[in-house]
Amino acid sequence: MTAAGTPVAVVTGASSGIGAATARQLAEAGYEVVLTARREDRIQELAKELTAGGLKAVARPLDVTDRAAVDAFAASLDRCDVLINNAGGAFGADTVATGDPADWRWMYEVNVIGALNTTQALLPALTASGDGTVLLVSSTAGHGTYENGGGYVAAKHAAHVLAETLRLEIVGTPVRVIEIAPGMVRTEEFATTRFRGDTEKAAKVYAGVAAPLTADDVAETITWAVTRPSHVNIDLLVVRPRAQASNTKVHREL
Template identity: 50%
Template sequence: MTQNTSTEEHSTGTHTGKVAVVTGASTGIGEATARRLRAAGWTVYAVARRAERLEALARETGAVPAPCDITVDAEVEALREQVLAEQGRVDALLNISGGARGTDRVADASTEDWAWMYEVNVLGTMRITRAFLPALRGNGEGTVLNLTSLAAHRAYEGGAGYNAAKFAERAMTEALRLEEAEHNVRVVEIAPGLVHTEEFSLNRLGGDQEAAEAVYAGVERPLTAADVAEVCAFAVELPHHVDLDTVTIKPVAQAAPHKVIRAG
C-alpha cells in the first residue's frame, strides 16, 4: 500500500477488510472504541469476559463477540485461533482492558488489590500481545495500541497500586516498540487522564456510587469514552509509517493530575 492510498483510506473513513481485536469491549473506552472502528468499516473482535454485553454490542454494531478472560492463557490462545481461523489476519490489537481497585496508601495497601491490578493491566496485556504478535508481524503493517493512563506518567497519593501497574504497562509498551520496530509493528501508547465512564471509578471505589460520582463533581466536561475512542481509532487509522508513539489526553479542566478545576 502506498502512502497516498493510505492517506486516502484514512480521509474517507473506510477500512473495510481491516481486522481489529479490541479488549475491554464490554464497557467504557473499550466498547466505544469497538463502536468507532465498526463505524469505519473494520471487522472488530470485541473481547471481554461478560458475554451478554458483547452480544448486545454485536447486535447493535456487527462486531464479533469474543468472550475471553485475558488473564487465562488457554482462553487467550483460543481467541487467537478463532480470529486467525475466521479472518486469516489481524491488523490491529487494541489493549483497552484494565482497571483500578482501591485508593489505599502504601502503608495500608491491599495485596489482593495490587495483585489484581498487575494481573489485569500488565500480565493480561502481555498475554494477548504475545499471542497475536506472530500474526501482527506476518501482516507486514501490524499495530499494537496499549491504553495506559496519566497514572502511568505521574504518581499521586492513594494511587500507588494503580500507578505501579500502569507504570509497568507503559514500560512494557516502550520495550515492545524497541523490539518490534524491525518487524514493522507499530506500537502506540494512549494515556488518558480524567474520563467519566460508567464503571471505572465505581469499580475502583468498591461499588460506592456516591463516591464514584464525587470524582467528577464540578468538573466541566470531563473526557468521555467516545473522546478517547476517537483518538485510539485515529492512531490505528493513520498511514502505517506514522506512529503517534505516546499520547496523553486530558480535559481542559485537568491541568495536571493534581490540579483539577471544579465549579463551586
Template identity: 55%
Template sequence: MTDQQPSPDNRPTAVVTGASSGIGAASARALAGEGFKVFCAARRLDRLTALAEEIDGVAVECDITDQAQVDALAQAVGGRCDVLLNNAGGALGQDPIETADVADWERMYQINVSGTLRVTQALLPAIEAAHGAVIFITSTAAETAYEGGGGYCGVKVAERYMAGSMRLELAGRPVRVCEVSPGMVHTEEFSLVRFGGDQTKADAVYSGVDAPLVAEDIAEAVRWIAVLPEHVNIDRLVIRPRAQASNWKVARSG
C-alpha cells in the first residue's frame, strides 16, 4: 500500500479476478477486511453481487478473455488501483500428452495467460499511479512437471515468467510485482472443473490427505503482501500443506 490519496470513498482500491469462488472470493474478503474497496471481477454476476454486498465492494461481470469486458473493468476501476490480484485461471483435464485435448490446452492458455495479460495491461497505468502491487496467483504446477500436468504446468510457467519479465521491465518504477504459488488447495470447484464435473475424480485428489490448504490460507498470504510497505516486494511465495512434500509426494492415510 502507499500513502498517496485513496479512492473517493477514502479506501484504497483492489481488483480481484476470478472472485466468484475459491481463492478469489476468500481474497476479496481478506482485502476488504484490511479496508480495501474491492472490485470483484468474474463471469458469474449473481455470485459476485452477493459477495460485493457482503464486503461493501463492487461487482463487475468480466470474462478476462474478452478485451471489451476487460476494458470495461478498467473503466469501472478508474485512475487508481492499489492492488491487482490476478487470480482467474484453472486447469482443464489431466490426460497425458499422447491423448490431451488441444481445445483444453488452448482454453487454459486463454484464461491463465492471455486473459491475465489483458487485465494487467489494462490496469497497469492505474496501478502505477497508486504505487501499487500486482499479485499473480500461479501454482506449484510451475515448480516442476508431473504426469498429466503438461498443459496446466505449461500455462502456469508462462504466467510465472510473465510476472518475472514484468518485474524486470518495471524496475525503477513504483509497481511491486509479486507471486503466490499454491500447492494443494481444497476448494469447491478447482478439481471439479478440471475433471469436467466428475465429483468422484475431484474428491479423489484430496482423499486421505490430512488438512490440505483451504482458500483462506492463500487469501492470508495475499492480504499480507497487499499491506506491506511499497518498498517490499515478495518475488515468489510457495505455499503447500504439510502433507504435500512435492507435486507427486503427498502423505495419505488408508
C-alpha cells in the first residue's frame, strides 16, 4: 500500500538549472521536496522561495560523492517516494588523447557514483513507500558519442546502464526506474563549467540556435514522467530542441 500523507521527492543537484526547476515543479505538483546540493546558500534560498509560496520544501546540503554523508542523509528521512538523480556535470572538452584523467574521474564520480550512492541509500525507503520512483537525468551523450566529449559521454553512458540494469534487477518491486535524456539545454552554468569559466566558449555552444531547451522544459518532462499512473513506467525519454537532430547535427541561424 502507498504510504499516507504528502509524498516526498528528493532532488539532487537542486542548487541551479534543471535541479532547481524540477524542485519547483514537483513542489507545485504536490510533493514535499528535499533540496540537496553542495551549495547550501542556493538551496536554502530556493527552500525559502517555495515555502513562502505555500509549498513544502526543505534544504539539506549534501555531496552525493560522499557515501558516509549520503547514508546519514538517507537515515534522517522519514520517507522517500521519489528520487531525482540530477547531480552531475561536464568538465573539459579535450580529446581522448589529451584529456586529463582527473577530469574523467570527476565526471564519473559525480554522474555515476553519486547516482549509485543515493540510489542504494534510498532504495529501501522507496520500496517501503509502496509506490517509489527512481529517476536519472542522463543526457543524449549517454546514447551517442561525439568528438571532444569522451569523458562526459563515457560517464553518461554509464548512467544509462545504471538505470537500465536497476530496472531489470528490481522488476516486481513497487519501484519504477525512469531515465530522462536531455539534449541541448541552455542553463546558467553547464557550458560555463565545462569550459572552465570561459563564457565566450560557452556562448558558442548555443550560437545561432533559436530555441535550445530550457531548464523548465526538462523539469516539465521530468514531472510529467513522475506523475504518470503507478503502473506506467517511462523507461527512457529523449528530449531535444527542434533545432537539434542529433548530438552532431544542429541547425544554426547564422
